[in-house]
Amino acid sequence: MSDKKMVAVLIGIAAVLWFITSLFFTRTSSTNDIYLIPEGFEGDIRVNYNVQGAPALEKDGKYDVIPIRVDGTYDTSKPDMEYGLVTDQYFYVSHDHDGRRTPIDERCVHVRGNGSSEIGSSITRHNDLTITLTKCSEDFRAWGK
Template identity: 45%
Template sequence: MKLLFAFLLVGTLSGCSIFEKEKTSDNIYLIPEGFEGSITVFYDVPNEPKLKKEGKYTVVPVTELALEALKDTDIYIYGASFTSTPNVSYGVVTDKYYYVDENGKRTPIDKQCVHQSGNGSFSGASEIEIIYSELQITKTHCNQSFWTDGIERYHSQQSEVLGFWMNKYD
């Protein structure tokens, strides 16, 4: 009887996950060659193109943009992608990251050069909810510490970028 109770308790606490298909985050990020800094992907943005697929992966093209508020700093340039595609599912992360040169050649980025910062959303007066996902990329600080914590100046950059776009979609 105790064994049956233990099995039922474990099944209940795990949310019966043995009966559910595990969700994954399957993205390919295409980042301009040599880029270092924060990247924000904005989902559900009206009038923006949908993201394309490569097999099971969703391709996220990143563009370098400049933020006037950071003009005289080393974090003036940031990465962004805008899409009308709804927010992707979350779960086990199987994302891939590539630098892309001007000829389209992809070079894999080591996972210790990538920091997943987080996700969130905002809506302005238009009441359109914009969902975003943030990450940081480095070529010069690749290590376990960067992978887990990122770099503070890139966190500051992310805050400025979000503030700018929150006001833009207000």
Template identity: 40%
Template sequence: MIEKLLALSFSLFALVGGSNSEKTNDIYLIPEGYEGYVIAFYNVKGAPKIEKEGDYEVHDVNNQGYSVTSTPDMDYGTITDKYYYVDEEGKRNEINKECVKVLSTGSLEIEPDTPNKIEMSYTGMEVTKSQCSQDFMTAGEEIDRDKLDSIVQDITKQYYKSK
């Protein structure tokens, strides 16, 4: 059904190390116990600007596994991100890097040839508690298309009123 509602065009880019001066510097605050895909969407009309802690941009991930910001685009370069589980009181517990698999980044357009055109970019990762290992961390994958479509549909309903 989402294919009928949305005309998506994806272009995927591998997020690889850049020069020493370019770093991603993101902090992901993930609800305690969450496992699965975590996706940060950029350039979402009406979403809050990214908050900063020192040199890091902070993504407050919701229970559905995504965050949104009106900040136009993500940073590219060497991945220097930090990942935390956050409990109900806001206490952070760092997630072991072997429990996080960085996935592809991409962009999408909805209704590309209309005045209602929506453009977003995204980056993602997968978080596990049970499969933590070097193999999990380094296994390259793309974000699951069905999960991505479902989240994009939620975002467009909330921020773009029924696209």
């Protein structure tokens, strides 16, 4: 291969790598959710998205606020959850409605995953996680055990 062809190939490879890298870094997104969980709650949580008639999510800066009910659920009309780097924050909220938030240790939160269900032409997306008061550990965070 001639020197000119070799230079052209190397420039082409560099251009492709630059393009792929720029796509990756400019399209990175974050989940940015704040979960407000009733004080003392322990168990499974499910957030349902794209629920007709449900409220939209309120914002706290760049975060969506998800106020979990005492049964561990919340429904929102927002069509879908955010995907990407998980930047979620978890707080217990006092029962006396003073708005006091107590951070939950990330080792007490196991994110189980996302799913969806379909009824007719309506698709509801789900985000599932588990909160513990007694099993907080890296093992619980990773595996829910």
